[in-house]
Amino acid sequence: xxxxxxxxxxxxxxxxxxxxxxxxxxxxxxxxxxxxxxxxxxxxxxxxxxxxxxxxxxxxxxxxxxxxxxxxxxxxxxxxxxxxxxxxxxxxxxxxxxxxxxxxxxxxxxxxxxxxxxxxxxxxxxxxxxxxxxxxxxxxxxxxxxxxxxxxxxxxxxxxxxxxxxxxxxxxxxxxxxxxxxxxxxxxxxxxxxxxxxxxxxxxxxxxxxxxxxxxxxxxxxxxxxxxxxxxxxxxxxxxxxxxxxxxxxxxxxxxxxxxxxxxxxxxxxxxxxxxxxxxxxxxxxxxxxxxxxxxxxxxxxxxxxxxxxxxxxxxxxxxxxxxxxxxxxxxxxxxxxxxxxxxxxx
Numbered sequence: 001x002x003x004x005x006x007x008x009x010x011x012x013x014x015x016x017x018x019x020x021x022x023x024x025x026x027x028x029x030x031x032x033x034x035x036x037x038x039x040x041x042x043x044x045x046x047x048x049x050x051x052x053x054x055x056x057x058x059x060x061x062x063x064x065x066x067x068x069x070x071x072x073x074x075x076x077x078x079x080x081x082x083x084x085x086x087x088x089x090x091x092x093x094x095x096x097x098x099x100x101x102x103x104x105x106x107x108x109x110x111x112x113x114x115x116x117x118x119x120x121x122x123x124x125x126x127x128x129x130x131x132x133x134x135x136x137x138x139x140x141x142x143x144x145x146x147x148x149x150x151x152x153x154x155x156x157x158x159x160x161x162x163x164x165x166x167x168x169x170x171x172x173x174x175x176x177x178x179x180x181x182x183x184x185x186x187x188x189x190x191x192x193x194x195x196x197x198x199x200x201x202x203x204x205x206x207x208x209x210x211x212x213x214x215x216x217x218x219x220x221x222x223x224x225x226x227x228x229x230x231x232x233x234x235x236x237x238x239x240x241x242x243x244x245x246x247x248x249x250x251x252x253x254x255x256x257x258x259x260x261x262x263x264x265x266x267x268x269x270x271x272x273x274x275x276x277x278x279x280x281x282x283x284x285x286x287x288x289x290x291x292x293x294x295x296x297x298x299x300x301x302x303x304x305x306x307x308x309x310x311x312x313x314x315x316x317x318x319x320x321x322x323x324x325x326x327x328x329x330x331x332x333x334x335x336x337x338x339x340x341x342x343x344x345x346x347x
Contacts, residue, residue: 007315022065031193033138098141105134146182155300177235180228191217242293
């Protein structure tokens with residue numbers, strides 16, 4: 001890895017930070033939908049109510065980070081944006097449909113009240129219908145996101161040629177490695193959501209419900225992570241080699257293990273705020289490991305960050321625009337959280 005970081009690397013780093021923020025915030029929203037689908041037990045309705053209460057005020061704002069990633073990609077790296085948009089148009093389109101369906105279903109479900117008389121039964125049926133759409137889209141969209149990341153990491157996204165529709169637009173992402181990354185993404189989002197909800201919950205019984213779910217999701221993350229690492233040696237050899245032989249690999253794995261063990265210990269000891277910080281750190285380190293493993297390539301094995309970059313003047317203007325935008329964005333988000341996110345009781 002070179003120490004000479006130019007505007008292209010800085011813009012790519014900003015895109016990675018925006019993607020990390022989206023995963024930690026928006027990913028937890030998707031995980032909440034997964035737990036909405038899997039709600040069970042005598043407090044099933046209370047679990048779903050807590051999920052809706054936690055997601056409701058901020059779920060739309062979290063998508064600003066995904067929008068920022070897309071804008072930085074097509075402005076700063078148009079060659080990479082074109083290849084990704086063409087080769088992965090099927091899973092990306094399905095992912096966009098899932099995001100729209102999830103948001104629409106969440107809104108429609110929340111607008112159906114208890115009703116009166118015959119209206120009550122119809123309102124309940126309609127609410128359940130939109131609830132299922134919300135939950136299924138919340139589970140399907142992260143899977144599609146993981147498929148796209150897996151295809152990118154595999155090195156199969158070459159420039160479209162004459163290989164045929166299936167070989168060009170389906171085979172690169174519909175692979176065992178891609179499915180492994182998709183399942184890992186699902187597990188990570190579910191883990192984040194369960195940990196966050198232990199902090200959000202007011203009632204001890206609800207906290208225990210999501211504590212148990214968080215511990216179970218931690219086990220799922222462990223299994224999915226090791227399974228995906230094994231698949232990487234076959235489906236993404238560049239990434240597999242980097243994650244096991246690169247000079248930084250031992251430090252990355254050690255830091256990730258420390259974060260994971262800390263999160264599990266904190267959940268076991270009911271130190272929920274510490275668990276939230278450790279879980280976020282664990283997920284961020286996994287994401288950064290992917291970025292480090294394919295650096296300096298933006299799209300392995302042939303398109304580097306600098307080769308895909310826009311002209312220098314464009315990159316410099318993008319960086320200044322990020323500074324100016326941050327002066328508006330960050331105070332607005334802080335104000336939003338202060339207004340709508342209550343301070344939970346101490347654990």
